[in-house]
Every structure is written in structure tokens, then in C-alpha cells.
Amino acid sequence: MAKPNDVAIYFDSSLCTGCKGCQVACKQWNELPAPLGHNVTEFSGSLQSPMDLNGDTRLIQTFHEEESGNKFQPINWAIGRRSCMHCTDAACVEVCSSHALFHDKNGIVNFDTEKCNGCQYCRTACPFDVPRFRPGDHKIDKCTACMDRLEKGGIPACVKTCQPEALRFGNRDEMIAKAKARVEVLKAKGFSKAEVYGETEMGGLHVIYVCKHGHEAYGLPTNPQKKAVYDSHKLFRPLGGIAAAATVAGLALSWISARKYHRDDLTIDEAKKTWTPEQQAKADAELKAALEEKEEK
Ligand code: SF4
Ligand code: SF4
Ligand code: SF4
Structure with missing residues (x-):
């Protein structure tokens, strides 16, 4: 199981604006090249780009949308984060x-x-x-959680750049407590599927999610297995x-x-x-x- 002094990246999907600043910061800090040139990345029709991780891309923001049934806000956006989860049972x-x-x-x-x-x-x-x-x-x-930054007392580049503070970094137990409190707020606002993901999966992940629309909406597996x-x-x-x-x-x-x-x-x-x-x-x-x-x- 995870230890009391473990750290974690916190990701709150309900605060994420999908700006992809984190994706860019990851590339920049870790000196990972991105293809340059006109139309070198095929347009997929999605805001998600690239569509998946690759050898030069450690992090992507994922975009899922579905009809809400609410005429004032017809689309529910589930903006997620796809990167290493830093499993305890890895x-x-x-x-x-x-x-x-x-x-x-x-x-x-x-x-x-x-x-x-x-x-x-x-x-x-x-x-x-x-x-x-x-x-x-x-x-x-x-993803290494920007270990070189952590070793110098810093925080991951993706967390550092996130303006709406959808990303945070700190003691894992504190991140879990923060996520649970946020879920309660979301439930009170009517998001009945809101939940925390990462507390127990794979012995405890070191990326703690607040899933506003439930973990399935973000492509996160139920009870993941090796x-x-x-x-x-x-x-x-x-x-x-x-x-x-x-x-x-x-x-x-x-x-x-x-x-x-x-x-x-x-x-x-x-x-x-x-x-x-x-x-x-x-x-x-x-x-x-x-x-x-x-x-x-
Ligand atoms: S996590 Fe933060 S930096 Fe990344 S897309 Fe969301 S709002 Fe932007
Ligand atoms: S097994 Fe867990 S720690 Fe290893 S690469 Fe996959 S998500 Fe990351
Ligand atoms: S913590 Fe991981 S995803 Fe975030 S910038 Fe560092 S290497 Fe990239």
C-alpha cells in the first residue's frame, strides 16, 4: 500500500478548462519534440491532439462529450488527463x-x-x-512526475503551469482528502456521479482524480488489473x-x-x-x- 509520506498529483476535472497548458509545459520542460509544419497532425474532429500518448508525448488532455438533456447546457464535457498513474502495485x-x-x-x-x-x-x-x-x-x-524538479524542491511542470489550479501536487493523503471534499461540493451541486479515482486502484495511485461525471466518462477502467x-x-x-x-x-x-x-x-x-x-x-x-x-x- 501507499505510504504516509508519499506524494501525488491531484487532478480536478471540474476545474480543468482544457487549455492544454499542461501538455505544452510537459513537452517544454522535458525537451520532448513536437511535429512542426502545416497539417502534419491529421485533424481528428476532436479537441484531443494527439489522440494518444507516444514516445515524445508523456501527457495528453482527453476530451469526451455527451448530450446532457439540459437545453441551457446541452453538452457535458468530460475533460481528462492521460499519463502515468504511478501505481503502488506497478x-x-x-x-x-x-x-x-x-x-x-x-x-x-x-x-x-x-x-x-x-x-x-x-x-x-x-x-x-x-x-x-x-x-x-x-x-x-x-511521465516521471518531473523527478528532476522534485529533487530540487519544485513541483511538476504541468502542475506549475495550470492556471485554474485543476492540478495540484503534495502529500498523497492530503490530496485524497482534498479530492473527497471537492466531490462532496460537486454532489451538492447535482453532479451525482462525481467521485474520487486513485485512492485504492492498483494498491493506490499517485495521481488522484476528481471525476466530475464518474470515472467511465474519462476512460478510466473500473477495477484495473495487470x-x-x-x-x-x-x-x-x-x-x-x-x-x-x-x-x-x-x-x-x-x-x-x-x-x-x-x-x-x-x-x-x-x-x-x-x-x-x-x-x-x-x-x-x-x-x-x-x-x-x-x-x-
Ligand atoms: S489541467 Fe490545467 S493546464 Fe491542463 S488543460 Fe486543464 S486547465 Fe489547462
Ligand atoms: S503500470 Fe502504473 S506506474 Fe507503470 S506505466 Fe502503467 S500507469 Fe505508470
Ligand atoms: S509530471 Fe509528468 S505529465 Fe506532468 S510535466 Fe512532468 S513528466 Fe509531464
Whole structure:
């Protein structure tokens, strides 16, 4: 479970104006490039742009709209935030054979780019489909809660830039209390589906949402679960490093298939197509070292 000194990002959907300042601040602070040029991003008909996360985009604001039945305000807007949730029970950390993904002492799920081998198992395991592959350097990228800013006593860039204070940052317990109080206000105003999301999901998230229209309206899963690849890794766990390295090297592919391994978004073969010869060599070396270590025991 989350610890008393953990921190969290607070997001209040009822205060968000959809300005996307947070998206821009994330790009700017983390030096993530955006495509430039006339019509390089196809118009989707939605205010949401880009439509999904990618290797250079750690955060997007999401836009869902539905008819309200109220002629004075005919559309209900559900403006959400899509980024890493910093799970306490983080599937990405558990499947990362390179130990590139790890929990920081404040509960945030951080990563070491140098250690990432680009295998993308973290993406396949994540219940929120968050980590993204960056073809340029064959690494995974995702939100770090701006750890470099936190280490200097600052707050995340997205939070810093949010004018209506839809985003806040602080002690996780305090953010939860704040969210619960806000939900009570919204319910009193007639938003009967208003609720807090993140207090208990995945052992406790470190992004706490106030969902004005209920979590489904923001595309947040009810009772999120680690994806199937996680179970396969967990079964491997008693074998220690061998299992993880074997999976990275692709040698466990048939074993996984035999257990009806299933992935919605990305197959192992698709992920392996992105591997460079250097990554394959690194994975093979990890496997060899793990096997030798096992033999010595
Ligand atoms: S900066 Fe604040 S108000 Fe603007 S889109 Fe982001 S969360 Fe919403
Ligand atoms: S949301 Fe996904 S990437 Fe983020 S900590 Fe949870 S499992 Fe990992
Ligand atoms: S905390 Fe930092 S890395 Fe995460 S979404 Fe906000 S600006 Fe981006």
C-alpha cells in the first residue's frame, strides 16, 4: 500500500478548462519534440491532439462529450488527463527485466533511460497502457512526475503551469482528502456521479482524480488489473533473473504462448521488430549471465 509520506498529483476535472497548458509545459520542460509544419497532425474532429500518448508525448488532455438533456447546457464535457498513474502495485516495475523502471522513495514510478533495453514489456503489462516506445533511441518514455524538479524542491511542470489550479501536487493523503471534499461540493451541486479515482486502484495511485461525471466518462477502467504478461512473469519469478532475461531474449516465447499469453495492443513479435542488433546482443548477454549465476548456486 501507499505510504504516509508519499506524494501525488491531484487532478480536478471540474476545474480543468482544457487549455492544454499542461501538455505544452510537459513537452517544454522535458525537451520532448513536437511535429512542426502545416497539417502534419491529421485533424481528428476532436479537441484531443494527439489522440494518444507516444514516445515524445508523456501527457495528453482527453476530451469526451455527451448530450446532457439540459437545453441551457446541452453538452457535458468530460475533460481528462492521460499519463502515468504511478501505481503502488506497478506492473511495469515488476516485468522490467532491466530494472530500468523503479519506485522512488516518495512512491513515484521513475525510470533510468540508460538501463532500458526497449523490450516494451512494461507497456504490455500496464493496466493503463501508458509507456511508449521512442523509435529514435529505442527506449521507453513516460511521465516521471518531473523527478528532476522534485529533487530540487519544485513541483511538476504541468502542475506549475495550470492556471485554474485543476492540478495540484503534495502529500498523497492530503490530496485524497482534498479530492473527497471537492466531490462532496460537486454532489451538492447535482453532479451525482462525481467521485474520487486513485485512492485504492492498483494498491493506490499517485495521481488522484476528481471525476466530475464518474470515472467511465474519462476512460478510466473500473477495477484495473495487470495485463496477462504480468502473470507470465510472476510465474517465472521463482527462477529469478533467468526468467526475466529469458523473456527478454525471446527464448521464453513458446512457453508464454503455451499458457495462452494474450496481449491487446502489441504482440511480442511486433515489439521485437523494433530491437536493434545491439539490444538483441544485450538481451542475450543478460540471459547468459543469469544462466551462469543459476548454475553457480
Ligand atoms: S493546464 Fe490545467 S486547465 Fe489547462 S488543460 Fe491542463 S489541467 Fe486543464
Ligand atoms: S500507469 Fe502503467 S506505466 Fe505508470 S506506474 Fe502504473 S503500470 Fe507503470
Ligand atoms: S509530471 Fe512532468 S513528466 Fe509528468 S505529465 Fe506532468 S510535466 Fe509531464
